[in-house]
Amino acid sequence: MKKKIVVLTGAGMSAESGISTFRDSNGLWENHDIMEVASPEGWQNNPALVLDFYNKRRAQLKEVKPNRGHEILVELEQQFEVQIITQNVDNLHERAGNTNILHLHGELVKVRGEFSENESMYWEDDIYIGDKNNKGEQLRPDIVWFGEAVPAIDKAIPIMQQTDIVIIIGTSLQVYPAAGLMHYAKSNVPVYYIDPNPASIYDLPNQLEVLAMSASVGLEKIQLQLQ
């Protein structure tokens, strides 16, 4: 039976594809205060601005492609059962070709009615004020905003409890509950953390290897190590 690897990815995973992270730019996401474009309050204050922001992010997906790091995660499937758990809302893991991907914070290519969090639909185009679902609710991106529940965490925890290896990539580990997920791994499971500017990790009983480098370079090293 193949060993299981859980890969927890954050915005840094997509940095080499040209998608910016937000904590690298003073807490701004593409020049916006994060609460303006990624919170229920921001949506209430200015829904047109929020829709426009995500329309631009969705359009950007058509101009970027998976990077070498994404490709290595696909190659690892030859030897391991790989489960990606991503905080990213882009679709680069899917486009690279990984089989098992869980999005913790939603997806840019999905929309839902503003009051129907469990009914999302695939959507590649722009969304405008006045675009509605079949219940007459305004459409919004199917993204988990700050202050909203993270329902996918209930699937992520048991996956983490059963894994043999954990690889964490490109995350500042400041957004919970995602940042706490590694603590569900069994204590004999090795944890690798790739990030050029890694956060401090405390109170983890596991063997921890920090690779302070980009996702693609760090993954090349881990791929060799795991062979």
Ligand SMILES: NC(=O)c1ccc[n+]([C@@H]2O[C@H](COP(=O)([O-])OP(=O)(O)OC[C@H]3O[C@@H](n4cnc5c(N)ncnc54)[C@H](O)[C@@H]3O)[C@@H](O)[C@H]2O)c1
């Ligand atoms: N691509 C996306 O989908 C995207 C982009 C920006 C923000 N977000 C959202 O914002 C939240 C941000 O939290 P977060 O912790 O994921 O991101 P973050 O912006 O807080 O942190 C990004 C991390 O990536 C690291 N990094 C930068 N370049 C890297 C590289 N080449 N290789 C590896 N790591 C690199 C940084 O050092 C930093 O620690 C997430 O919930 C996510 O949904 C998503």
